[in-house]
Amino acid sequence: MSKPMLQVNQISKDFATYSVLKDISFTIKREDIYGLVGRNGSGKTTLLAIICGLLKPDEGTIKINGKSYDPKQISMSFQPTSLYGYLTGKENLYLLSTQPEKAISIVKTLHPEQSSDVLNKKVRSLSYGQKQRLGLAIALSKKACLYLLDEPTNGLDVLSSENLSTLIHDMAKKGSSFIIASHEWGIIEANCTRLGMIHEGQIIKELHVHDSKDEPTVRIKTTKSVTKEQFMQISIIKSALEMSPSVWHIKLVSKQDISTFHKILTDKGISIEEFMFIHPTREWEWTYQQLSRGESV
Numbered sequence: 001m002s003k004p005m006l007q008v009n010q011i012s013k014d015f016a017t018y019s020v021l022k023d024i025s026f027t028i029k030r031e032d033i034y035g036l037v038g039r040n041g042s043g044k045t046t047l048l049a050i051i052c053g054l055l056k057p058d059e060g061t062i063k064i065n066g067k068s069y070d071p072k073q074i075s076m077s078f079q080p081t082s083l084y085g086y087l088t089g090k091e092n093l094y095l096l097s098t099q100p101e102k103a104i105s106i107v108k109t110l111h112p113e114q115s116s117d118v119l120n121k122k123v124r125s126l127s128y129g130q131k132q133r134l135g136l137a138i139a140l141s142k143k144a145c146l147y148l149l150d151e152p153t154n155g156l157d158v159l160s161s162e163n164l165s166t167l168i169h170d171m172a173k174k175g176s177s178f179i180i181a182s183h184e185w186g187i188i189e190a191n192c193t194r195l196g197m198i199h200e201g202q203i204i205k206e207l208h209v210h211d212s213k214d215e216p217t218v219r220i221k222t223t224k225s226v227t228k229e230q231f232m233q234i235s236i237i238k239s240a241l242e243m244s245p246s247v248w249h250i251k252l253v254s255k256q257d258i259s260t261f262h263k264i265l266t267d268k269g270i271s272i273e274e275f276m277f278i279h280p281t282r283e284w285e286w287t288y289q290q291l292s293r294g295e296s297v
């Protein structure tokens with residue numbers, strides 16, 4: 001097993017009397033794309049700011065490749081509000097990026113058709129999404145081993161989001177790691193290899209996306225009402241959660257069980273009118289929605 005590239009050890013942070021982060025620990029390996037999810041105010045930005053050295057934790061340590069690190073090894077996405085409005089996009093890149101030519105090429109990659117406007121117009125006349133592309137280009141052009149992207153798809157159109165995903169994948173394949181904090185499940189599903197859910201100052205759940213595909217979840221709608229006990233008597237079912245009347249999320253013990261799933265249900269007298277696979281990150285989306293509504297999970 002490869003060694004962790006990033007080690008976050010027992011990080012705590014209070015603002016006045018409010019504990020934002022409480023004893024947070026997790027690790028990231030080379031090429032991981034780690035999705036940090038949690039409702040507004042859960043501490044995602046605070047954690048990213050601590051990891052990149054902008055904010056000091058009250059307790060805990062951050063290590064990269066087993067050593068205390070130089071913040072130069074980390075690149076955090078640049079908020080579009082930090083750009084200079086009276087300069088053009090290109091002038092901002094020359095001022096704020098350590099590799100402006102690379103940043104220009106990233107702007108072109110994100111949205112080829114609009115890149116000339118984004119690079120040559122004064123930033124104050126650009127839309128939020130166009131400024132976001134400049135911010136991303138500044139962050140992604142820096143030579144770093146870890147990239148921290150805070151809400152990277154805010155304001156981006158579909159084309160720019162898709163191109164951003166391709167760019168992230170390409171960089172990860174070459175050895176870069178990412179932490180992406182986002183409320184937008186499209187970017188999480190398209191990219192993340194691991195997820196961490198932050199709630200009340202702690203990471204309460206972690207998911208290895210690839211591993212969880214071994215225990216697939218299906219969403220079914222039954223023609224008649226079925227109880228949880230009936231499902232749980234079936235040996236290939238690991239868990240059953242009723243989402244709404246007759247709509248269930250069923251986790252199977254193994255992906256091999258998919259081929260026999262229909263037949264076993266039919267043998268037990270359970271017929272289904274709808275069936276679909278659920279991507280592991282989508283299961284999380286429901287948990288996240290429950291948390292956002294203030295429900296316990």
Ligand SMILES: Nc1ncnc2c1ncn2[C@@H]1O[C@H](COP(=O)(O)OP(=O)(O)OP(=O)(O)O)[C@@H](O)[C@H]1O
Nearest residue numbers: 015016020038039040041042043044045046047183
């Ligand atoms: N400098 C600060 N001083 C005092 N409180 C702060 C400061 N920065 C953040 N907070 C508080 O810490 C909590 C966590 O904020 P943070 O921005 O980290 O959350 P977040 O998960 O990134 O939220 P969002 O999803 O809305 O971006 C919030 O309650 C916020 O008000």
